[in-house]
Amino acid sequence: MDIYAKIVAKIIEQQESIIGPVAIEQAKRVAQLKIDWPQHKVDLSGDPQTAIDQLVEQYKELFGQIAVETCRDAVQTMLASLPKEQIPSTLK
């Protein structure tokens, strides 16, 4: 998986640890994500930054701004390896 797919997987994993299967269902609503969660496989289509922004927005619907902080915290190590302009806007 490329870095963006890994970011998506990490975010879903982190949210799953809090709210369980609902986290997976929320992620599946993002059209640009193809998720095979039993295999922990994530494929992105289109602009990956937009896909991640939409994923974070899904969780923001559940918990508000806390969800954004939680997602950012989960992937901050991975974000450090990305140039600033390649970081999804919701995770900046």
Next chain:
Amino acid sequence: MFVALVLLGFFGWWISFQSIVEDQGTSVQWFGGTYGIMALIGAIIGFFAAKKWGGYKTVLGKALILFSLGLLAQEAGQLIYTYYVYGVKVDEIPYPSWGDVAYFGSVLLYICAAALLTKVTGIKFSLKRVKYKAVALLVPLALLATSYIVLLHNHEYDFSKPVTVFLDFGYPMGQAIYISIAITAYLVSRKLLGGVMKSGIVLVILALFIQYISDFSFIYQNSRGAYIPGKFVDLIYLISYFAMTVAMIKFHTIYNSLNSKTDTSNPNDTKAGDTAA
């Protein structure tokens, strides 16, 4: 709706004997022995809600399980005390007794549940700010100090009975701990916490607050020999069980509403999604 009817039923019953509550007649006895059924209903609903949110495998699932076990422990305490008073007909309920295992158990369960709730509310992010660090320190201190001053100041401990001493101290302090965790979690994260989950979390915190009020009131009155079964303290306990039950129902309805939004055209679904129970 069913739960609201149960509450109204017990409330009407409570009102019906208030003019003669001092007589401690059969109606009061039956009320005291049965209103805990609200806690039992809440516990059952809570266990089902916990399962939907991932059960013991998730933070929220664990919190809901612990809140449900807390309700169950409350009902167990009620039943044990009812058995002592109206079954065995003891002159004085032993202290400590098996009822205290249940009641103190519920305090410990609520402390653990409240701690897990702080993880759900993402308290660690808010605590990066100095202002909220101060809140996280001062609110528990204030509540613990208040509980100690009002309930334990000048209390005489019988050190020949260490378990009694432990409970004398443990009950008010334990209750202050769970409510201070819950209130701190709310105060510190309320600006960041939003979305559909907020209402469920706020309801749980409100229920814990009402539970604390009822526990505080009971200890206050009981320590002064002023507690009379069937009066306001029992009504507040009933309301606290109702509030926690409503909170458990809320998590059910939140799950169901999220599930109903999952449509069959979801690009990641190859079969129809789960339907709400």
